[in-house]
Amino acid sequence: MFAATAIDTKDKPAFYKELAAQLKALLEGEGDSVANAANTAALIYQMVPDLNWAGFYFLASDDELVLGPFQGKPACVRIAVGKGVCGRALELDMSMLVKDVNEFPGHIA
Incomplete structure (x- = not known):
């Protein structure tokens, strides 16, 4: 059975590699895929x-994302394409690195 082990966070590249x-x-x-998404979020x-x-x-239709497995505070169940960070990333078909989502125009709190 898998058991997560602590990782030193001082060296970011090494941290993410581990x-x-x-x-x-x-x-x-x-x-x-659902089980793997759940365990990925948890880890x-x-x-x-x-x-x-x-x-x-997860992409539920051509114009909507639906919440999948997660850890943390409750989240929006559905996000329209183009809305918030996730919807905007889908609209642009690219990954986005956002330093502070609270400063992102259209952030869904």
């Missing part, structure tokens, strides 16, 4: 310092 290795071990042999939430939410939104 986190990826632990995630690979955690997901090994499991093919269910990230447990291991990344000062994080208040980790999770997934």
Whole structure:
């Protein structure tokens, strides 16, 4: 059975490399996407310092994301494409790194 082990956070590249290795071990042999999303969110939430939410939104239709497995505070169940950070990232078809979501125009609190 998998058990997460503490990772030194002083060296960010090394931290994320080890986190990826632990995630690979955690997901090994499991093919269910919902189970894997749930465990991914849980591991990230447990291991990344000062994080208040980790999770997934799934594309439910051409114009809407629906909440998937997550850890943290309650979240919006549905997000329209183009709305908030997640909807905007989908609209632009790109990953987005947002330093402070509270400063993002259209942030969904």
